[in-house]
Amino acid sequence: MRLLKRCSLLILVVTALNTQAASVWKVSSDQHTVYIGGTIHLLSPDDYPLPQEYDSAFEAADTLVFETDIAAVNSIEFQQKMMSQLVYADGTTLDKVLKPQTFANLKQHLAARNVPIEAMLQLKPSLIALTLSVMELQALGFTSEGVDQFYSTKALTAGKPQTWFETPDDQLAFIVGLGKEDESAMIDYTIKDVAQMPDMINVMRSSWLAGDMATLAAATIDEFKANYPQIYQDLLVSRNNLWMPKIIKMLNDKPVEYILVGAMHLAGPDSVLVKLAEQGYKVEKL
Helix, strand or coil: CCHHHCCCCCCCCCCCCCCCCCCEEEEECCCCEEEEEEECCEECHHHCCCCHHHHHHHHHCCEEEEEECHHHHCCHHHHHHHHHHHECCCCCCHHHCCCHHHHHHHHHHHHCCCCCHHHHCCECHHHHHHHHHHHHHHHCCCCEECHHHHHHHHHHHHCCCEEEEECHHHHHHHHHHCCCCCHHHHHHHHHHHHHHHHHHHHHHHHHHHCCCHHHHHHHHHHHHHHHCHHHHHHHHHHHHHHHHHHHHHHCCCCCCEEEEEEHHHHCCCCCHHHHHHHCCCEEEEC
């Protein structure tokens, strides 16, 4: 499983609706343009074909820019490296790491899905969070490749160059450190998040595809930011800030870039779109 790319803690997972709007923006300086699309890292089979706005930006772009090197993340070598850093190798077990109530809640959550807690005892909490999210999303029918994988493959076929903001090792380091301040709080959040997925999917779908970032933020980011400020800071704010100089550089060069990043990076007061508008760039939805 491509766990690094399929966690609701790390990405906003939503599906496409057959409407006329999409989460794709054109950002312009006085002389140059980039396109920015909110990605869905996991889709259901019924979500294809994708909205036309995504293809329009693809056709207009010279280069595609992703969060990370998708081919490298999907390689067997990297998957093995990820597992080696996310599984306890010193005899530590999960029940010794989590608070008793959190461990009991996790055991109950897994039992309801016919998964024995013993299967998870050697996994670190960050990998547990990834696994819980993947399990729930697959149960809800999200089994197909997402927007980023789709356009990475399409760019390869079309001969368009690809680049990225973060190396796979950068993302792995983030995952390994996720929740270090309070691993039990991270698991508590994930269990709560997973429980809300069936009810929240439709809200996420409609607001995402309409490009309604205010509604998307109200449905997902506001509570996250209030209850887990450090994870919010690490997951979104710090990374957005690191990406901004790179995006601004793209707005000052000749090639047209098509940036595809998780939709959470485009919603809320600390989003990439807000930061670009604050710096005077023209931001308009396709």
